[in-house]
Amino acid sequence: GQYGDYGYPYQQYHDYSDDGWVNLNRQGFSYQCPHGQVVVAVRSIFNKKEGSDRQWNYACMPTPQNLGEPTECWWEEINRAGMEWYQTCSNNGLVAGFQSRYFESVLDREWQFYCCRYSKRCPYSCWLTTEYPGHYGEEMDMISYNYD
Helix, strand or coil: CCCCCCCHHHCCCCCCCHHHCCCCCCCCEEEECCCCEEEEEEEEEEECCCCCEEEEEEEEEECCHHHCCEEEEEECCCCCCCCCCCCCCCCCCEEEEEEEEEECCCCEEEEEEEEEEECCCCCCCCCCCCCCCCCCCCCEEEECCCCC
16 A cells, blocks of 8 residues: 555555454454445455454544535445455445454455445446455555546
């Protein structure tokens, strides 16, 4: 990942102390952006000794005015821990949160995405980021610069 001063929206996000994480290893968590905001950054570190698990933190930002207001929000289906999985929000939703539980038996997590649909237009021209760990134990630090 890239490191440095990303300016005001990310100052708190780049707090590298322990209290910046939304979970402890092997612990479940639920994270939701404030109403009208979506996830724009994801950071994670891996710990093999603590159950091959990860700690996570997120940053949210308000959506551009041309998207309008969220008309509906919902939790997507849960993926099964231990399975490879690919997820997008249904119904042209944008990711506004995550829920996760850890399973010791498979040293993995199940995940659920919180998605919101907006009133004025649907997102389009989506693509898969190339910013992801090349190895399962790598640190992850992803920020969406093409936010609009």
